[in-house]
Amino acid sequence: MSKAFFYFPLVLGVFAFSNVSAQITALHAKIDSIARDARGTVGFAMLNIESRDTLSYHGNMHLPMQSVMKFPIAITVLHDIDEGQFTLNQLIHIDKSDLPKTYSPLRDKYPEGNVDISISELLSYMVSLSDNNACDILLKTLGGPEVVDQYMHSFGIKQIAVKASEFQMAQGWDVQFTNWVEPKTMVRLLDIATKPNFLSKASHDYLWKIMEATSTGPNQIKDLLPVGTIVAHKTGRSGTNDQGISAATNDIGLITLPNGKHLAIAIMITNSTADLTTRESVIARIAKAAYDDAILK
Template sequence: MKKIFLPLILLSFFLAPQFVLAQQDSLRAQIVRITSQSKGIVGVSILGLESRDTLNYNGSSRLVMHSVMKFPIAMTVLNLVDKGKYKLDKMMKVGKDDMHPNTYSPLRDKYPNGTEITLGELLSYMVSLSDNNACDFLLKKIGGPEVVQNYLYGLGIKGINIVASEADMAKAWEVQYTNWCKPTEVVRLLDVFYQGKALSKTSNDFLMKIMTDTSTGPKRIKGLLPSDAVVAHKTGTSGTNDEGLTPATNDVGIITLPNGKHLAIAVFVCNSKADEAARELVIAQISKAAWDVYGN
């Protein structure tokens, strides 16, 4: 019996890497086919957080971030909480002047004349609801984009560039291109976050919760997944100009797979002339293909 069993073990040992490579080749072929619908540039980075399997497609391209930047901003704020500079239950006074009118802001819609709100609630508005006024308030509070950049550099993340606030981007079309990232670096940051290497457990759990509570982009990463799939994610969305060009339709996050493992994924659809439904479908189809391959 042992003489038969040992060769089977050895055979499985040698075949396993080939099986993984075949799966990745299949997924890459699907991604290439799916991205042909984008009428733009698509960047994809995928990492099995337990298996460490990786797959990248235009993963090193510099692509427009938009509100994906709120994920590293949130990590920066929570790092300052861990250092004792702030507390999540600290009350923050957000004035009427902080409620800029011509931007996406559920916070302003609820409190047009300003309000006092906890830091934790502001982070929830910024991440879960992608509130631009909450983002700019917190960015100003911590000292500006350079503080976020320094924090990222300290983590060894050098492929994310944040220099402009939401208000800055709203002033001129070209400014949005100054906030860019490489999909591979966003996934590296998701990995650092997931592994608990940057924040305390309390802060990590809090950020994971508000990312899981994200209500924006339901047709993106989550679009074709089972309704009960757990996805902690952050979207990013630009406007569309008169020529029909949309610089950013993005979604990045951590998917809990059916087998209990986890997948970090970033999909950026940039400089696209496809309509919103097509752009979001590209993200949804790539995410579903990854779910099918890595979830078994």
């Protein structure tokens, strides 16, 4: 059944939705109200994988990904494994020079480097723990950020840009904005990645295993959902500059609903002057509003 889209200007942006109803209108109003607390720009998109119901708020904006980019990087690595370029068990030698000072549980464990780590373990560090050095080691193995960018574009994920490594982003505030995505595009990528024929079964299963194992951002999408709700997600967060502006506080992923259906969701906050607790609360409350709406359908 085809979906018609209607656009209604609100105080903070534009909503696009698949049908007009009191329930949907109430969800729009709730997201709009919550988003004001961020004191910045909130981008949101969701898609019920099975019913195809959609909703977006600032869904076409180019918003900085920060570590959310590790999700498309992981997909690209697994694609190359399926193409025979690498294997999950393949060992990558890591020197101390591969481990600059940054957020890196990998570096904490092997501060002197000189160790061989499997690609599967690097993927786990990168996605589940959001390890910056594991990310850049995998980008180097792939051939650079441009390989991820080109692969995304090759299967229709056009409104995304992967241009800089974690190390490069750390060199200047503006660099992080070169890695961007539209929330609607990120939800589309989540949708594509759920399809069993997109990657091999082994790669598909491993991707969602490490997404589900994500330990970062416990106060974001997962925070207000019922205990035990399965959430496979990837977070991304920038620092705060001298003007008190935080460029990115993000969480994207797949929520399993009580009826067994799945809600793909992307919540991204940029240029916010609110503190971290407030930004995380905005994400948590929007996720809970979307979840509550989905389980009523």
